[in-house]
Amino acid sequence: MTLTPIDHSLRSRSAGDPETRTVLVLNSGSSSLKYQLVDPGSGEALAGGIVERIGEAGGRVKHEAKGEEVVRDLPVPDHGEALRIVMGLFDELGPSLAEAGIAAVGHRVVHGGEVFSAPTLIDDDVVAGVRDLIPLAPLHNPANVTGIEVARELLHVPHVAVFDTAFFATLPKAASTYALDRKVAAEHGVRRYGFHGTSHQFVSSAVAEHPAVLAKLAVAGRGPETLRQVVLHLGNGASASAVLGGAPVDTSMGLTPLEGLVMGTRSGDLDAGIIFHLVRGGMSGDEVDTLLNKRSGLLGMSGVGDMRELQKLVASGDDDARLALDVYLHRLRKYVGAYAAVLGGIDVLTFTAGVGENDHRIRSGVVRGLKFLGLTVDAVANETRSDEARVISVRKPAEPGSPAEPHSLVEPVEAPLVMVVPTNEELAIARQTMALVEG
Ligand SMILES: Nc1ncnc2c1ncn2[C@@H]1O[C@H](COP(=O)(O)OP(=O)(O)O)[C@@H](O)[C@H]1O
Numbered sequence: 415m416t417l418t419p420i421d422h423s424l425r426s427r428s429a430g431d432p433e434t435r436t437v438l439v440l441n442s443g444s445s446s447l448k449y450q451l452v453d454p455g456s457g458e459a460l461a462g463g464i465v466e467r468i469g470e471a472g473g474r475v476k477h478e479a480k481g482e483e484v485v486r487d488l489p490v491p492d493h494g495e496a497l498r499i500v501m502g503l504f505d506e507l508g509p510s511l512a513e514a515g516i517a518a519v520g521h522r523v524v525h526g527g528e529v530f531s532a533p534t535l536i537d538d539d540v541v542a543g544v545r546d547l548i549p550l551a552p553l554h555n556p557a558n559v560t561g562i563e564v565a566r567e568l569l570h571v572p573h574v575a576v577f578d579t580a581f582f583a584t585l586p587k588a589a590s591t592y593a594l595d596r597k598v599a600a601e602h603g604v605r606r607y608g609f610h611g612t613s614h615q616f617v618s619s620a621v622a623e624h625p626a627v628l629a630k631l632a633v634a635g636r637g638p639e640t641l642r643q644v645v646l647h648l649g650n651g652a653s654a655s656a657v658l659g660g661a662p663v664d665t666s667m668g669l670t671p672l673e674g675l676v677m678g679t680r681s682g683d684l685d686a687g688i689i690f691h692l693v694r695g696g697m698s699g700d701e702v703d704t705l706l707n708k709r710s711g712l713l714g715m716s717g718v719g720d721m722r723e724l725q726k727l728v729a730s731g732d733d734d735a736r737l738a739l740d741v742y743l744h745r746l747r748k749y750v751g752a753y754a755a756v757l758g759g760i761d762v763l764t765f766t767a768g769v770g771e772n773d774h775r776i777r778s779g780v781v782r783g784l785k786f787l788g789l790t791v792d793a794v795a796n797e798t799r800s801d802e803a804r805v806i807s808v809r810k811p812a813e814p815g816s817p818a819e820p821h822s823l824v825e826p827v828e829a830p831l832v833m834v835v836p837t838n839e840e841l842a843i844a845r846q847t848m849a850l851v852e853g
Pocket residue numbers: 648649650651678719720721722723767768769772773
């Protein structure tokens with residue numbers, strides 16, 4: 415398929431033109447390309463979709479616009495072709511990219527290393543910098559580089575890189591330092607970088623602005639700088655963060671997005687000795703890398719990496735699936751407990767991303783067993799589906815005249831809130847992209 419490059423560079427500079435206000439957000443994964451056309455002003459997603467199984471036998475494209483979804487099965491050999499297909503779908507099914515007034519393209523880049531700690535306007539040097547970081551994120555950064563290169567060829571507008579690691583650039587040294595020989599660590603850039611930062615930042619900010627949280631702080635007479643949050647981003651990749659007054663103080667992913675929680679296909683935490691044991695047993699380093707990143711986690715333990723599939727197996731009485739779920743929940747409870755210690759207590763525990771937003775059994779499963787921290791789940795609130803940020807912990811009516819009014823429900827002041835807050839990495843990337851482009 416051949417497409418004419420779209421040049422919006424002149425239109426994007428025409429101030430006040432409402433048509434020049436959208437951002438195309440691209441999230442290039444190892445075998446997928448997620449995209450969304452976003453109006454950062456209104457927060458509206460005008461269209462979006464996903465190209466899956468890139469480079470595999472049967473590719474698939476899902477494109478959603480104006481409430482309608484189109485699914486097509488077709489071969490997608492690489493990310494370049496994936497983006498060309500996406501641009502063709504916009505042309506064919508709308509909204510037309512040529513008329514959408516794209517002011518910029520925002521790229522999710524997973525690893526920014528120590529070089530990039532803020533959204534960055536992309537030029538050749540930045541592409542080279544992201545490429546240099548491939549050894550630190552071999553599963554993610556190669557796709558990010560390809561996505562950027564192809565998009566720059568096809569869309570002649572400013573391109574901005576928004577890094578997963580940026581939010582965690584200010585982690586305290588005690589949390590970001592591995593207890594290794596300091597010279598080796600410095601030479602190889604070994605430290606905790608943290609990932610999913612765009613999501614942890616978006617969600618923790620939304621929590622801090624939520625009326626129930628503001629009421630809680632008001633009742634306690636405390637300022638926002640004291641707010642102690644734990645955020646659980648549970649998607650295919652999963653990570654936890656501890657956030658104090660808006661600043662991250664710890665996070666579960668490390669040098670790479672492998673450490674921490676049990677994930678769809680990644681092991682999360684394990685004894686580093688296991689790696690040497692497997693290598694001595696005959697596996698190559700690359701084989702162990704693939705094992706831990708792609709064949710472990712829920713998939714490795716149960717045969718399925720998708721939480722919906724896992725829950726079906728558990729319901730059917732499958733013992734391996736039950737154990738996988740128990741390991742997943744056990745790890746989560748350990749992290750919440752650890753972060754309660756890091757923060758000196760928890761004010762709000764928040765669930766987000768595909769599993770966190772949708773699976774009430776996981777939420778109640780985590781909180782069950784953490785009663786000693788004051789954490790609770792109200793069964794009705796937990797099981798009620800909603801796209802809104804909401805409280806799911808047990809609450810009681812506010813005292814008449816209390817500062818918690820007009821919010822009619824408030825938990826005992828000392829009890830933490832448990833919340834579900836939908837993440838929106840695309841909107842956050844679009845806003846950061848627009849802010850940079852508009853200077
Ligand atoms: N209704 C649901 N119940 C349970 N799990 C769900 C539900 N919807 C989505 N998920 C799970 O969410 C995960 C994907 O989350 P998502 O945030 O989309 O991942 P990513 O962005 O990392 O690809 C999958 O494990 C999927 O099964």
